[in-house]
């Protein structure tokens with residue numbers, strides 16, 4: 001499914017193009033995902049305390065299935081948008097959205113982060129992991145990087161099927177559960193521990209979906225600085241946008257578009273920020 005050019009341009013003009021919004025990466029996927037594993041298995045793997053039980057799909061549908069949403073965007077109840085500090089600390093986050101046109105890996109970007117020892121949080125979609133098993137294993141083994149959940153089919157998180165950038169969102173509470181839980185289970189199996197953070201495909205969510213994510217014991221992370229405009233920015237735009245990020249920012253960029261301006265822009269911005277006294281953290285290190 002492709003967004004119209006008009007839609008994309010309108011989003012750019014509004015400065016809102018964020019998650020995997022470039023025209024070449026707007027495929028919502030749509031392939032049938034495997035059945036979710038038993039909730040008991042997820043609960044055991046997560047080792048969550050009894051006070052924070054992992055909900056089953058049926059429980060999510062029962063509790064949230066009849067609720068109507070009141071908001072749509074990058075925020076919502078429980079949504080983390082920054083590090084809640086004005087200290088010179090920045091969390092760089094990179095999405096890997098997967099799907100047609102979105103399953104590459106920006107090795108120049110990753111190589112730069114390694115050379116300069118810049119910690120980062122990598123939000124990986126289930127389809128991207130499937131397309132890059134060896135790269136995934138390498139990244140997952142590096143303490144410099146924290147792995148987070150970027151959804152199963154890369155869908156905007158809605159309980160009414162609302163769209164973002166031409167991608168139809170999840171249609172109900174059960175599909176919200178599936179979008180989060182299936183990749184959560186995959187990552188838990190691959191990493192040995194559950195990822196702590198979830199960001200929807202396109203980063204859009206409604207308030208009911210945000211509540212579901214929190215009830216599933218995940219933290220839904222949005223962003224405060226749109227660093228690469230859905231991997232559409234030139235290197236200069238990425239450099240100027242990221243360099244201007246204030247302390248406490250969560251910067252959203254992409255690691256799945258090697259031909260974009262992201263790697264060059266980040267490589268130009270990071271030394272400037274370091275020279276100004278900023279340091280970089282993974283989300284787990286920057287959020288209480």
Ligand SMILES: [Zn+2]
Nearest residue numbers: 019020095097
């Ligand atoms: Zn994405």
